[in-house]
Each structure stands twice: as structure tokens, then as C-alpha cells.
Amino acid sequence: MATVNIRRDVDDKFYRYKMPLLQTKIEGRGNGIKTVVPNMEDVARALNRPPTYPTKFFGYELGAQTSEANERYIVNGAHQADRLRELLDAFIDKFVLCPSCKNPETEIIISGKSGREDLTRDCKACGAQTPLDMRHKLITYIIKNPPKAKEKGTKKGKRGGMTAEANVGGPMVFDAATNGDDEDGPDTPPADNGVPTRGTDIDAALGRSDPILEDPDQAEVVSKKLSKLDVDDDDDDDADSPYSVLGAWLEDNKSAEDTEIIGKVKDLGIVGKHKVLVEVGHHLFTNSVATEVPKRTALLQVLCTSEKHQKSLLGGFERLLAYSPECDSLLSSGTTSKILMTLYQDDILDEEVVRNWGTHVSKKYVEKDKSKKVRKSAEAFLKWLDEADDESDDE
Ligand SMILES: [Zn+2]
DSSP states (O other), X not given: OOEEESSTTOOOTXXXXXXXXXXXXXXXXXXXXXXXXXXXXXXXXXXTSOTHHHHHHHHHHHTOOEEEETTEEEEESOOOHHHHHHHHHHHXXXXXXXXXXXXXXXXXXXXXXXXXXXXXXXXXXTOOEEEOOTTSHHHHHHHHSOOOTTHHHHHHHHOOSSOHHHHHHSOOEEOTTTTTTGGGSOOOOOSSSSOOOTTSHHHHHHTTTSGGGGSHHHHHHHHHHHHHHHHHHGGGGSTTSHHHHHHHHHHHTTTOOHHHHHHHHHHTTOTTOTHHHHHHHHHSOOTTHHHHGGGGHHHHHHHOOSHHHHHHHHHHHHHHHXXXXXXXXXXXXXXXXXXXXXXXXXXXXXXXXXXXXXXXXXXXXXXXXXXXXXXXXTHHHHHHHHHHHHHHHXX
């Protein structure tokens, strides 16, 4: 069956949130004419809402009676599929999407005393809790028919092994190998499947478990590559280094066009260098970084060409957040998770790279305690990533 993006305004076939395209069937005639939505169950499941919510929403918006019998969801009157799809978009916008990060993985939470309830959307992605429009008629219906508690809870109970909580809440690993050279390692695929392997982190960081290094010839190639990289990149602390120049220029030109920035990188002769990303992450953005990053995704996609580039970008953002005079309020506002969500959804960061970053405190870019704080502030996103994974495993 045809699927569409839950956000139909997102024209990206790799957008990860899909739902079946809403189907309609007109039945009966005269006063008894009605529109059946045969796949309402499936659509609602994709939205993590009971199927009665969007059905009732259609009814309120169209001023029509609705009914449900034997899993058939019906709106009285003859309604065109396009019209109902538009109304579904409106429902998604009002009752599903997080207004803060536009992610659809939210839950409706009802709090407060009977008669004075408060309804909020609780976002699994960025952690934001945002109020629903209490004036909408659907609110009363939701209060009387609250979402079934914790279907997700049973899923969580079923899964074994390392849970999101264990990963995120557990002690973070201080990566002893992180003295500046591990991240300059070869561009080989990650040594594991993203499951943090405590105890063997140093091996993993050094890529020892990667078969490529067991082949002596290959190992030689890799080490030559490494030493070459060390030579090009050793000069980055120098104030005259092209990276420092780029950083200073970005500070002064935060509103530069993407093409100007690329031009500057070319002028400095550092096209393709991963350390460009450290400067971009650190100096191009301000305290409003969470809203600025979505406007720079095209630039970041162009610049971020390998895993190493991704790590450098994360390092740059770490510096930005940790050295901001408003560090504490930034870190407690969900900013880190919002940045990561944007970068992840726009295919700038790979899942494995973010996971490894999230579980490995490093003093490469900022002091160890700051590095730890920044990672802690990304908890909502990292947890969401684990849960999203578990759900696809279940299917
Ligand atoms: Zn959100």
C-alpha cells in the first residue's frame, strides 16, 4: 500500500516517519451516504494515536457525525479523499507533531484534576512538553477517552540485552585512547554495530577489531595514511593556521551565505579537511543554534563527507555549547538533542557515529567534565534513538 511521509510537507523519500496514505470509500446514498476510511487503524498506528482521534477530528472539522463499528471508521456524508488527507495533516500538526522539533514521536499526557485537565504532547525526540490547543473540541473527547496507557511499556519489557536506559543512564566510558589521535584514524567502518562494548573501547577506538588491520599490507597503508594526516593537521592550534583563520572569519560572518563559506574554505586551501567541521560547528552558530542548524543542513551535507568529518562536527558543537557563556541554560533546554535530531534526520550524522559519541566522553575538544555534561544533555535524543531501533526490531 502506498505510504507517504507523516509530514507531507517534507519531500524526502528517506524521511523516516511514514504512514499509509489515507484511503476513502463512499458508501450508501441519499441521506445515508457516508465515507468509510478502511485503513484508519493503520494510519493511526503510524501516528501512535487511537484511530478514534483522527476520526472524531474529521467529524468536528466537517460538522459531520462519525461512527465506529467493527474497526470500520466512518464519517457521515460524502467526502473526497484529498479533503480528508488535508484534515489529517491538520490533525497531525495539532495533535501529533512536536511544535519544537517537528518530530512525530510524541505521546499525549493528561494531567491535572478532573474538570481542570491539562493536555500536553511529550516529545520522545527532544524532550519538549508542549500544550495542546485546549479550545479544540477533540480535547474533551480525548479526556473522556484517554490514550491507552503505555503500549510501549510492554514492548520495552520484552526486549532483552542492553536497554536504552542502561546505555544512557549508566556510567559513561572515558576513552583512554582519546588523546587526539584516535579520531584521526582510518576511514574504516565502525568496528561494532553501535552497541557500546565497554572494556574493549580502546580496541574499538583504535580499530583493532577491524579485519583490515589484520592484513599486514593493509595495516601499512593505513598507518601511512595516518602519518600523512598527522602532518597536514598538526598545525591547527597555531593562530595563523587556516583553521584558526576560518574560525575567526566565521565568528565575524555568521550570516554568510553557504556559497561564501565554501568559497572561504577553498581560498584557505582546506577543502575536504575534516577539521573544517570543528570550526564550522564551533564558530558559525550562536546561542540559537537549535534553530540555526536546520538552515545550514545543505552546507553541512556538502562538508560532512566521512565519519571523521562527522566526529569533527560533533566536536565543534561540543565547543560551542561548552564554551558558551550561557552553557548551563543551553544544556538544560534540550538544545543538544535538537541539534542532533536535525543532523541525524538530514543524513549528516550516521546513527553509529552519534551513538559512539554519546557513550564516549572525550577530552579531545573540551575538558572531560564539560564533555560529560554535553553528552548528558543529549540523553533525550540518544534514548529516542535506542527506542526507535527497538521498535523496528520488533517488526
Ligand atoms: Zn520535540
